[in-house]
Amino acid sequence: MLERFTERARRVLVLATEEARSRRHETVGPEHxxxxxxxxxxDFAVHSLAQLGVSPDTLRAEAERVLGETPGSATGHGGSLCG
Structure with missing residues (x-):
């Protein structure tokens, strides 16, 4: 199934899955x-964020904060970066 994605996209999915597992979350959410x-x-991600006036470090800290508020699931009990 993953063969339809680019190598970079596959890498992102693997990293997101590892992040969710490391937090014992059952699903991979947008924060992961x-x-x-x-x-x-x-460069694309960093450049795109810079164009929006967002620091990658700030964005990661916010994702970490949201994930820290939601034990067991990326959207279980707390906020979400998507809503």
């Missing part, structure tokens, strides 16, 4: 994907 994107790095 965001952390995966930031961990994978790349």
């Amino acid at each position: 994907l965001l952390i995966g994107i930031l961990q994978a790095g790349g």
Whole structure:
């Protein structure tokens, strides 16, 4: 199934899955994907965030904060970066 994605996209998915598992979350949520994107790095993500006036470090800290508020699930009890 993952073969339809680019190598970079597959890397982001692997990193997001590892992030969710390390937190014992049952699902991979948008916060995990965001952390995966930031961990994978790349000029496109950093440039896009800069164009929006967002620091990658600030965004990661916010994702970490949201994930820290939601034990067991990325969207279980607390906030979400998507809503």
